[in-house]
Every structure is written in structure tokens, then in C-alpha cells.
Amino acid sequence: MDAKQYIRNELEKLIVSFPNVRVRYEYDKNAIVHFVEVVPNEIYHLDNDYIAWENKMTDKFIELFPTQNICFISDDALVGIENEEYVLYRTKYMEISTDKKAIIIDPANVVLQQKTLKDWTKITFIDDDCCGKDNPIENCTISGNYTNENNQNEYYLAA
Numbered sequence: 001m002d003a004k005q006y007i008r009n010e011l012e013k014l015i016v017s018f019p020n021v022r023v024r025y026e027y028d029k030n031a032i033v034h035f036v037e038v039v040p041n042e043i044y045h046l047d048n049d050y051i052a053w054e055n056k057m058t059d060k061f062i063e064l065f066p067t068q069n070i071c072f073i074s075d076d077a078l079v080g081i082e083n084e085e086y087v088l089y090r091t092k093y094m095e096i097s098t099d100k101k102a103i104i105i106d107p108a109n110v111v112l113q114q115k116t117l118k119d120w121t122k123i124t125f126i127d128d129d130c131c132g133k134d135n136p137i138e139n140c141t142i143s144g145n146y147t148n149e150n151n152q153n154e155y156y157l158a159a
Contacts, residue, residue, distance in 0.1 A: 022089035044074040
């Protein structure tokens with residue numbers, strides 16, 4: 001088995017163990033470096049199980065392929081993947097992007113300052129027709145503020 005196939009096999013195991021992860025792979029033949037981008041950042045930077053997996057995989061890779069290099073990055077790295085060879089992810093991976101045309105929001109899942117907004121009557125939509133099921137949210141304007149049970153203001157926060 002060559003290095004590329006070994007990495008792919010290991011990454012396929014990774015996304016089974018971490019179903020909310022997406023990985024992208026690129027090989028730089030000039031630098032002899034295998035790049036693996038892992039997102040989301042919370043997993044890459046903070047998940048101890050993932051970090052242990054990456055360390056073990058890197059050690060095994062160096063043992064098997066001592067003349068090659070592997071580099072794990074996340075999407076906030078100074079270097080990035082420009083010509084991906086493949087992308088792997090499972091159904092629990094959810095891409096969050098700011099360039100989406102529309103966002104569908106379930107009011108039961110909206111959280112403001114760590115509290116669930118239960119009373120939507122305190123929010124006024126300037127154009128009641130704009131924020132329907134099939135309309136982009138960027139066409140909507142929300143005004144007013146929400147006060148909690150202690151009558152303290154809770155302002156809308158951007159995601």
C-alpha cells in the first residue's frame with residue numbers, strides 16, 4: 001500500500017469515529033507533503049480524542065513512510081488546500097458558510113445570550129411577507145428588542 005492509499009484508509013476511519021468532521025486531501029509532489037484539512041475548527045483544535053488520533057496517525061505514517069511528510073491543517077491555517085484530490089464527510093457534517101442565499105430558522109432553536117427565545121411576539125418584522133419559508137432572510141429587517149423575565153434587555157446577536 002502506498003502513502004496516499006494509507007492516508008485515505010485512515011481518513012475513512014476518522015470520519016466514522018467523528019461523523020461531524022469533513023476532511024480534504026491534497027498531495028504536493030514538489031514538497032513531498034500530504035496535506036489533510038480537518039474541519040470544524042473546534043474538533044481540530046480542542047477535541048482531545050481527535051488530537052490523540054492525529055498524533056497516533058502521524059507517528060504511524062512517519063514509521064511507514066519516513067521519506068514523506070504529512071501535514072494536518074484546519075481552514076484557518078496560513079496554508080491551504082488549493083487542488084483537493086478528494087473530500088470525505090458523513091451525514092452529520094454541517095457546513096456553515098456566510099455566502100448562503102437563505103437561512104431557514106426554527107424559532108424553537110434560537111438562542112440569545114444562552115437563553116431560548118420563547119416569545120416571538122416581542123419581535124417585529126418590518127415586512128411580514130419577506131421572511132416566509134421560501135424567502136431569503138437577507139431581505140428581512142427585524143426591529144425591537146426582547147426583555148427577559150427580569151425585564152432586562154436581551155439584544156439580538158449576530159451568528
